[in-house]
Amino acid sequence: MRRVVQFSTGNVGRHSLRAIIGRPDLELVGVHAASPAKIGRDAAELCDWPEPTGVLATDDVDALLALRPDCVVYTALAETRPVEALEELTKILAAGIDVVGTSFVWMAAPRHAQEWIREPLEQACAAGGSSLYINGIDPGYSGDTLVHTALSLATRVSSVTVQEIFDYANYDDYEYTGASMGFGSTEDGELPPLFLPGVVESMWGGPVRSLADGLGITLDEVRQRTERWYTPERIECTMMTVEPGQMAAVRFATEGVVDGEPVITLEHVNRLTPAAAPDWDFPPENHIGVHRVVVDGDPRVEINTHVSHPLFDPTDAGCISTAARALNALDWVCDAPAGLIAVEDVPQPAIIKGLMWGRK
Incomplete structure (x- = not known):
């Protein structure tokens, strides 16, 4: 079972959070929220899950890293705050924690990403022995x-x-x-x-x-x-x-x-x-x-x-699919060699593992 932190609970993150709580092969150990209105609330409240999880949202990144999760699912808005997002991602990766994410879309094709983005992330992966995979529905x-x-x-x-x-x-x-x-x-x-x-x-x-x-x-x-x-x-x-x-x-x-x-x-x-x-x-x-x-x-x-x-509306359904593009690769990314991972690196059969959960 992979121990997971969900980083943000917005349009994409709340759907990712719900899937993490539900999947039997994942254990939610932490939730990051930037909004003061969300801090201290149970993860279940933030994604309309029917039962409390006992995991409370926090804005303390260091406290989340101290939980030593296997992976962080990073869905925080990055495109309007690239410098701050880059700092968050490099900190997580340098701590030896793998990341799958849907934001920071410049990294959807990491081999062609601009140096100012790619190089700090490469260095953080090398320092922590960690991996980073970014994908979504478009780009992705x-x-x-x-x-x-x-x-x-x-x-x-x-x-x-x-x-x-x-x-x-x-x-x-x-x-x-x-x-x-x-x-x-x-x-x-x-x-x-x-x-x-x-x-x-x-x-x-x-x-x-x-x-x-x-x-x-x-x-x-x-x-x-x-x-x-x-x-x-x-x-x-x-x-x-x-x-x-x-x-x-x-x-x-x-x-x-x-x-x-x-x-x-x-x-x-x-x-x-x-x-x-x-x-x-x-x-x-x-x-x-x-x-x-x-x-x-x-x-x-x-x-x-x-x-x-x-x-949900089709726009919300698109957000669920966006979350799926990162979340479904989580297990493979956690086992992958350190570094930046592109979609062509991930075997297609690997991204369907564990999807048929919750059948009645």
Whole structure:
């Protein structure tokens, strides 16, 4: 049985926490929470588990490390606080504790991560003899697992496009997703963080380069493109309220280019209502969201992935899947040699071990 600490209990972390409590092969020994309102509360309260666990949330990282867990599941928001998150991760790894996580998405393709991120984490892994694995649904699954499946069905490929097409109206995450993508911003206002030069490329460029390596091609350049759509009408949704003239849809991509043409594209199309950006791509069959891969080649291949849940909205179901991408690799990561682990390092059979728990 692996002894586990859950680090954060937000949109992804609360689902990870619930799975850790439920799985018979994992033992929850600690929970980190940054919010004063959560500190001191039982883990069960933070994820709607029906019975108390006796594990109380704390913001004391040293106390959690003193528990000597086998692994920390790190789902704390990192993209808006990279320096602080890097300090937390290096401290955990240097203490000899393995980490699986869903944030710090620059590390979804660690061999192509920027040096300022990769090198401190490599050094911390070496110092502690520990391992780090970061993955999610996007960046992650769509661009490193789904795309491999699609590519394996073609004998020749001319281009490949990976897309997340999702209506975020019911996603209660304005703090990061809404603000960073610029929902509610105006055309003449300050640029949202995602639209600053190089930001999209820094987050999705690694998976593009990793795909190019796998395909055995040399890219001339990796570039980003961005586009915004402004609503003529007021929109009220869980994410936020958008007034006329404010941004209600965004489309952005990182492209790997050969001879002036994109041959690898990782694209997001996100909106806050089905009425937004009517000329952009929509999920098929009236789904709220989809992760799609389209391979142009012999033959043309298209695979669409939808997630759903009997109790939760599809955006919440996506958060459960995001948590699963890290949590399901935990056991293998704990046994792996020290260092940074990429998705291609993890045997696919290893990530389904222990999943059929709680059957009646």
